[in-house]
Amino acid sequence: MTMTLQAFMAQLTIGLIGGCFYAMLSMGLAIIFGLLNIINFTHGAQFMMAAFLAWIGLTQLGPWLGFPSFAINFWVALVIVPLVVAAVGMVIERALLRRLYQLDHLYGLLLTFGVALVMEGGFRYAFGVSGQGYEPPELLQGPFDVGFMLLPKYRIFVVVASLLICFGTWYLFERTKLGAYLRAGTENPKLLQAFGINVPVMITLTYGFGVALAGIAGVLAAPIMQITPLMGGNLLNIVFAVVVIGGLGSILGSMITGLSLGLIEGLTKVFYPEASTVVVFVIMALVLLVRPAGLFGREV
Amino acid sequence: MSIKPVSLKPISLKPMPLKPMSITLKIFALLVAAALVVPYVPGIIYPIFVMKVMCYGLFACAFNLLLGFTGLVSFAHAAFLGSAGYVTGALMIRFGTHPLGTVTAFTLGVLASALVGLAIGGLAVRRRGIYFAMITLALSQIVYFLAVQFRWTGGEDGLQGIPRGNLFGLLDLSSDTAMYYVTLVLFSIGFLFVYRVVHSPFGQILQAVRENEPRATSLGYDTDRFRLAAFVLSATVAGYAGAMKALVFQLVSLNDVSLHTSTEVVLMTLLGGLGTMFGPLVGATLVVGLQNYLATIGDLVTVVIGLIFIVCVSFFRRGVVGEYLEWRRRRAQRALPAREPATAPSPSHAP
Numbered sequence: 001m002t003m004t005l006q007a008f009m010a011q012l013t014i015g016l017i018g019g020c021f022y023a024m025l026s027m028g029l030a031i032i033f034g035l036l037n038i039i040n041f042t043h044g045a046q047f048m049m050a051a052f053l054a055w056i057g058l059t060q061l062g063p064w065l066g067f068p069s070f071a072i073n074f075w076v077a078l079v080i081v082p083l084v085v086a087a088v089g090m091v092i093e094r095a096l097l098r099r100l101y102q103l104d105h106l107y108g109l110l111l112t113f114g115v116a117l118v119m120e121g122g123f124r125y126a127f128g129v130s131g132q133g134y135e136p137p138e139l140l141q142g143p144f145d146v147g148f149m150l151l152p153k154y155r156i157f158v159v160v161a162s163l164l165i166c167f168g169t170w171y172l173f174e175r176t177k178l179g180a181y182l183r184a185g186t187e188n189p190k191l192l193q194a195f196g197i198n199v200p201v202m203i204t205l206t207y208g209f210g211v212a213l214a215g216i217a218g219v220l221a222a223p224i225m226q227i228t229p230l231m232g233g234n235l236l237n238i239v240f241a242v243v244v245i246g247g248l249g250s251i252l253g254s255m256i257t258g259l260s261l262g263l264i265e266g267l268t269k270v271f272y273p274e275a276s277t278v279v280v281f282v283i284m285a286l287v288l289l290v291r292p293a294g295l296f297g298r299e300v
Numbered sequence: 301m302s303i304k305p306v307s308l309k310p311i312s313l314k315p316m317p318l319k320p321m322s323i324t325l326k327i328f329a330l331l332v333a334a335a336l337v338v339p340y341v342p343g344i345i346y347p348i349f350v351m352k353v354m355c356y357g358l359f360a361c362a363f364n365l366l367l368g369f370t371g372l373v374s375f376a377h378a379a380f381l382g383s384a385g386y387v388t389g390a391l392m393i394r395f396g397t398h399p400l401g402t403v404t405a406f407t408l409g410v411l412a413s414a415l416v417g418l419a420i421g422g423l424a425v426r427r428r429g430i431y432f433a434m435i436t437l438a439l440s441q442i443v444y445f446l447a448v449q450f451r452w453t454g455g456e457d458g459l460q461g462i463p464r465g466n467l468f469g470l471l472d473l474s475s476d477t478a479m480y481y482v483t484l485v486l487f488s489i490g491f492l493f494v495y496r497v498v499h500s501p502f503g504q505i506l507q508a509v510r511e512n513e514p515r516a517t518s519l520g521y522d523t524d525r526f527r528l529a530a531f532v533l534s535a536t537v538a539g540y541a542g543a544m545k546a547l548v549f550q551l552v553s554l555n556d557v558s559l560h561t562s563t564e565v566v567l568m569t570l571l572g573g574l575g576t577m578f579g580p581l582v583g584a585t586l587v588v589g590l591q592n593y594l595a596t597i598g599d600l601v602t603v604v605i606g607l608i609f610i611v612c613v614s615f616f617r618r619g620v621v622g623e624y625l626e627w628r629r630r631r632a633q634r635a636l637p638a639r640e641p642a643t644a645p646s647p648s649h650a651p
Contacts, residue, residue, distance in 0.1 A: 039430045096614055105430050106373055107613050110570065114609025117563070121602025233559075237441050240434040244427070278445050281438050285423055288435065292426035 006149050008270055015266015016259070017155055017224065020162035021217050023258030025239045026246065027169055028213035033248045034186040035206045038097065038108030043214050044236030045119035046085050050218025051227045052123055053081045055134050074137035074223075082215030089211035090204050097207070098200075116233070123229040131226030158220050165216060166255045173251050182206060241284040246296050253296025324577050328491065331581075335484055339477050347480045349592070353585050354487040355545040360568040360580030361494045362537035367566075368575030369498055370530040371510035373433040375562045376420050376440035377538050382557030383443060384413035384539030385546035389459040390452050392547070396462075399469030406543045413539020414532055416443065421531030425524050440562065447557045458553035462546055473547070483548055490540050495577060497533060506530050538565075567605060570612050573619030582620050 025043060032040045057072030057080075072080065092115055100107045135141075136154040143150040173179040184192045185202055193199045218232070225231055239258075246257030261280050268276040275282070287294065335354075339347050359381055366372050388409030395401040420443075424435040447453045454460070464473035473479050497503050509516045509523045516523055546552050555561060564587060572583025594601045612619070618626055 033430070039434065096610065099614060103617075104371075106367075106371075107617065109373065109430065109433060110566065110609060111613040113563070113566075114606045114613065117606030117609060118603050119606075121599055121604075121606060125599040125603065237438060237559075241438040244431055244434050244438065248430075274449075278442050281442050284435070284438055288423045288426050294427075294431075 009149050011270045012263065012266045013151060013155055013159075015263045015269065017158055017262070018265055019259040019262020020159055020166075021221060021235065021258075022239055022242045022262050023166050023255045024162055024213050024217040025235065026242050026254040026258050027166060027251055028210040028217075029239065029243055030248045030251055030254045031169075031173070031182075031213070032207055032210035035182060035189075035203055036093075036097070036101070036108070038100070038105065038112065040207075040210065041109060041112040041236070042089070042092070042116045042119070043112075043211075043239070044232030044234075045116040046089060046211050046214040046232070047218040047221070047235065048123065048227075048229060048232030049088075049119055050081050050085045050215040051134075051222040051225070051231065052127070052132075052229075053077070053084060054219045054222045055132050055227050057081070058134060059132075074219075078216065078219050081219050082212040085215035085218070086208040086212035090208040093204050093207040120229050120233060127229065129228055129230070131228045134222040134227060136223040154223055158224065161220060162217070165213070169213065170251050170255065238280050241280045244284050245280075245287045245294060247294035250296045257295060324495065327578065328488075328495075332484065332488055339480050347476060349588070351480060351483050351548045353581075353588050354483055355541050355548060356565075356568065356588055357581040357584035358487055358490045358494075358544070359538055359541035360565050360572065360584045361491060361577075362534045362541060363565045364569045364574065364576075364580045365494055365497065365537065366530055366534040367569060368579070369503060369510070370506045370527065370534075372527060372531065373566075374424075374436045374531070374534070375433055375559065375566075376424075376436035376443075377535075377565050378557050378559065378561035379420065379440040379443035380413040380417055380535040380538035381542035381545070381561060381565075382447060382552065383416045384409040384542035385552040385556050386447065386453050386459065387412040388543040389462040389546045389552045392462050392465055393459065396465040399466065402465035402467060402473065402547070405465070406547070409543035409546070410536060410539045413542060414536040417532045417535020417539070418528075421528050421535065425527045425531065437559070437562075440557070440559070444554070444557050444559075447554060453552075456554065458551060458556075459546075460551045462550040462552070464547050464550065479548060483544060486540075486544050490537055490544075491581075494537060498577070502526075502529075563605070567609060567612075569619075571608065571619055573622035573625075574617075576619070576621040576625065579619050579621040586620070 025047065029040055029043055032038065032043075054072075054074070054077040057077050058074070059071070061072060062068050062070035096111055096115070097108060100111060136152075140154040140157050142153055144153045144156055146156075171179075173182060181192065181197055181202065185197075185199060185206075189199050221231070242258050242261050243254065245261065246253045248254070261283065264283065265276055265279055268279040335350060338345055338350050359377070362380075363374070363377050366374055386409075388405045391405035391408060392401065395405065398404075420436060420439045423439065424432050427435060448455055464479060466472045467482070471478055471482075473482060505516065505521055505526055508519075509521065509526055513523055516526075542556065545556075568583035568587045569580050570583070571586055572581065573579025590604070591601070594604060597604075616623065
């Protein structure tokens with residue numbers, strides 16, 4: 001093996017960053033699934049939409065409005081864009097998804113899938129399929145010396161930020177009163193409503209929260225991924241495999257599974273690059289053979 | 301062993317399954333008769349369009365066998381369509397001139413899709429509901445990657461200029477008219493096969509598993525095995541349609557194994573009517589026709605397809621054929637309100 005330590009660590013970091021995105025996206029899916037009982041096929045499109053909105057805010061919005069110098073910078077986008085994406089998501093939940101809760105899972109799945117197609121097609125029509133670039137904010141440009149190697153500052157920021165977000169979400173759901181309501185809603189929504197909690201509003205806000213996680217992930221991804229209309233759909237396929245491996249039952253489970261699969265993918269890139277695109281799917285197949293319910297599984 | 305579980309849910313007013321059977325077959329016979337004259341009236345309808353509808357219609361029937369009658373969502377059906385197409389196409393390119401070439405290539409193509417179906421289905425039936433759909437989606441990605449990687453599949457280019465060959469050295473298939481009639485025969489066999497499966501005791505058990513799995517289990521059925529059998533059957537018929545398509549259009553591309561194609565077949569089935577015999581055919585006709593019209597608007601096709609999905613799921617869940625059947629059922633019910641009060645349909649399968 002002629003690989004240097006430097007290159008090895010670089011691949012591992014890329015894997016870790018991939019894992020952070022898997023973790024954030026699969027947590028969002030798990031949260032939405034817990035309360036709404038649907039799998040959100042729009043998740044990837046919402047992730048893509050957030051990356052695009054960040055890009056539009058930085059490079060397009062000013063010229064459109066006639067003030068070429070006006071731009072929404074990364075830090076503002078990191079707050080505003082997830083809120084916008086979540087708001088759009090909540091409108092979809094109120095207008096369309098709400099009507100399907102009494103029906104089979106199938107219909108929620110197909111509906112969110114249709115919404116994803118509309119979003120992806122719309123962005124492809126407007127911006128084409130070629131990738132757009134996004135400059136990382138000035139503060140995070142350039143490399144950072146971690147002792148044995150140089151790492152781009154932005155990548156370190158992504159890892160730290162997503163770990164914080166994952167931990168914060170876990171804390172919110174498992175350690176606070178609000179989280180207790182949400183978990184109670186997962187167990188028995190009717191009883192919770194009888195205790196005076198407005199469950200329909202809670203469901204809408206939960207959907208918004210899950211979507212906002214995808215939105216944050218999308219903004220974080222903008223400077224390190226090619227921004228294309230298909231970026232979310234491709235990522236979501238892998239995230240689904242992650243979810244099958246980890247199970248949708250536990251937030252901590254999605255986080256651990258997401259991170260470790262990202263690392264495994266990074267390692268595969270080092271040792272057997274051809275397989276790196278399918279390694280997650282192969283692991284999924286193996287897990288299904290050995291432990292059909294998934295690693296942290298709670299069968300639905 | 302009785303097949304009682306079927307009577308759990310009074311689906312329609314018709315008391316015996318025999319009557320709708322014969323109606324379906326009569327309508328199908330009429331359709332085939334109409335299809336027979338198509339090559340003589342190319343001014344009214346293009347034979348190539350009808351062939352495309354037959355390929356996709358059968359593909360959608362295969363999908364409906366799984367979703368409509370067994371209640372399983374698969375996002376892997378393009379993998380079956382494509383793998384059969386690739387195997388048939390690759391064999392035809394090598395052995396297309398042999399008298400038995402076409403038959404062998406076709407058979408091996410169908411067999412290949414059955415094997416892919418067994419592999420994907422074997423893993424997917426280990427989980428239920430939503431996970432099932434996600435597993436099929438993920439595994440179909442592997443098939444896609446393989447189609448890009450292998451040399452015999454032509455990678456990014458796919459397989460082009462696949463010869464149609466001949467039937468036993470007797471009938472040359474390179475003329476569109478000969479191919480049209482062979483396609484019609486193949487399509488009829490495929491459709492009648494699906495019909496037979498749906499209306500067999502096996503098909504009734506599948507519907508029982510869908511409607512009330514615990515009860516089916518309590519009657520002694522190994523529901524996972526029935527699910528797998530349905531999955532493999534559906535994959536095989538999808539592959540049959542894929543092999544047909546490879547011969548008719550003489551090309552197989554990555555699009556045939558892509559998620560896009562898996563999406564289209566869901567749309568065809570949903571639009572036409574889940575769990576009806578003719579729904580997939582109607583849906584395939586509409587979607588293929590729509591593609592011809594929409595070919596000019598490029599990227600917006602995805603938006604239109606997505607909007608149709610949303611409208612179907614929100615307001616039109618029975619699909620075209622399903623709504624028609626429902627309308628007829630309601631009319632029949634209004635015509636005889638006093639005579640059969642007991643058979644009013646129960647609210648759909650509340651657990």
